[in-house]
Amino acid sequence: MFRGFVAFFCFLLSCIGTVLATPCDERSVLDESLPTIMMEEVLANPLRFTASDGEFYYLADLTMAEQDLLLADDFFEEREVRVKALIEQTDRWGRRPAILVDPELGDLSVRLVKAGMVIVRPQLRAFNCLKFLIKLESMAREKNVGLWVIKNVINDYKSISYEQIGLYGIVEAKLISVGQTRSKTYLNFGERWTEDLTGIIQRGTLADFSEFGHDLSVMKGKRVRLRGVMQLNQGPLIELKHPAQLELLD
Structure with a gap:
């Protein structure tokens, strides 16, 4: 029985590790009470989108070179994610900066940057998270993926x-x-x-x-x-x- 408990405990740790795997995941533990949104709605306007709670949000610490350069990624099609605000205060347009949390991958900022869909715009995230995202951005640029193919x-x-x-x-x-x-x-x-x-x-x-x-x-x-x-x-x-x-x- 003890061995079974240890095996189960190790399994839980491995599951947590699959989500909390990057320096940006310290705030992305999945909370079932968080509002939801379909990724296609976010990608339609990352600067102002409405989650299931009726509130306005924008992607934290990320931006696009130009609006029409936000590219599609098959991974995000018909995918529902959780919206986690980083601060409670809204800006002058009633928006709050937020990250998108996926049950499998945690904070989707990593996926967006790796796919070359966005560039990093430092603002709120921890230093180690932003260093990591900028490194991923450099790798995407070196590989000529996403917007780095269309326009440097x-x-x-x-x-x-x-x-x-x-x-x-x-x-x-x-x-x-x-x-x-x-x-x-x-x-x-x-x-x-x-x-x-x-x-x-x-x-x-x-x-x-x-x-x-x-x-x-x-x-x-x-x-x-x-x-x-x-x-x-x-x-x-x-x-x-x-x-x-x-x-x-x-």
Whole structure:
């Protein structure tokens, strides 16, 4: 009887392991009380979808290069999933950021990124989860799957056009210098800030970059990757509100 109990206990552990298998699954334990939605409804508009509880949600920490680049994946056809909000507060449009939880695979953010259906937009997830998702995104890009086949959303900043202002994107560039004032840190990618790209880090979030593993002092002269909303304030800039928006490539 004892052996049978041990075998059953090991079986339970193995079942849990199939779900809690990535750094992003710490919050994705399936709760039968969570509202549900069909995946096709989410994919129709990931920025605002309505679950079975009548509430509005959007996919947390994920976005698309363009709305029409969200590709189909046979895995998601006619699949019902649970919707787990990451915070209770709603934004100005009445939405809450949420992850999608599948009984078999846990947090489906991993599946979406691996399939090249979305790009990572760091915001709420734990540092280790975002590092993992960005790694999966790089693998999808190397394999040319999903949106990485249709359009390379990574740009050299010199090729950025005015039409990209206000859009979320990914930029690669060589960091020329790092400047510091009392309130901000400036990542300069050229000599003329009115023409060249600038990355801006507010003083209040600077400690997060160190905790994440970034050493800005050694990045000078190296190629980095930034992701964020392209803004224009005399010159092009990206505000880095989360350390996962910055990657060291060299």
